[in-house]
Amino acid sequence: MALSGYDRGVRGERVDAVLQHMRERGGRITTALRAVVEVLDATDDHLTAQDIGAAVQAAHPAIHVSTVYRALDRLSEAGMVSHLHVGHAPVVYHLGQDDHHGHLVCGRCGAVLDVPATVMRPVATQVARDYGFTVEPSHLALGGLCSGCAVAGPTDARPSHTHG
Amino acid sequence: MALSGYDRGVRGERVDAVLQHMRERGGRITTALRAVVEVLDATDDHLTAQDIGAAVQAAHPAIHVSTVYRALDRLSEAGMVSHLHVGHAPVVYHLGQDDHHGHLVCGRCGAVLDVPATVMRPVATQVARDYGFTVEPSHLALGGLCSGCAVAGPTDARPSHTHG
DNA sequence: TTGTCTGCAAACAATTTGCACGGTA
């Protein structure tokens, strides 16, 4: 899912770029950190911490989920990873600061589609004017049904716990 | 917070209307159910289950939080109550099916502002056309900063756990 | 009377944290 409608950089190269950035920031490049970044880089999906943990452990069984959380924290602070709250499901993470896009979250299958921030701009402008509310495109999520699920009927925004 | 920009019906009358609806639906009108509805009716705020539990227990100490959850479930199924996921904070509930409005969620103070669905319509239309995605206005939340918090600087959408 | 709801406690899932140790710089 999470079919990116636009370019997000060349896969693989991104891993090095991110790690380089983390290094310059004074952080240490550990096995866990690298593994997390690689997992995130290897997919267009928006992954939960558990998803990432499982993927990381496939290669490095000793790496604990709590370490994944801490790596994600570190990456978030550095602005290299963003998170998104999708309904009642766990938080999903993805590579890159997403200042430049919003999200469409399917309430049925849990898919997350990225949309350029430009789509959101009109609403952002209007609520700024009418409510004094500053929309942060990065933390923007529109609930609804993706094209695949729309044919299956309405939703209660209560998808099964697994997503994707 | 949650300054309703439009009318939501006369307070108090709503309680009876909701309970009446529940009765007609075949449900039983218990002390807990009535208390939950009254709490929701008494505020424009969007309350967490814990908030509601506390308020309910002020009048009826014996009523358990799990009962509040079950009452909210019942009310949700009946379409009398809607819930909203705000960032990493707990789910908030409010009276009325909110098919007709969206939400602005402040990432700093946790305030939830209601906005008429019309504001969201342009985006809804555009993503429907471009992505085949059907936006459900009820499950729509724009993250950002409310007017009060905007002056205090940017956010990480990581407010303190308590909100309001 | 009867079956829905409730109270309680325990289960659960996601995430965080304290502490001593290990590995990166």
Add this chain to the structure above:
DNA sequence: TACCGTGCAAATTGTTTGCAGACAA
């Protein structure tokens, strides 16, 4: 070598569930 980052286990938080009893209809 000096710390940052890690592993583990335990604590937290929000929410759900099983069960026996209570109460609305």
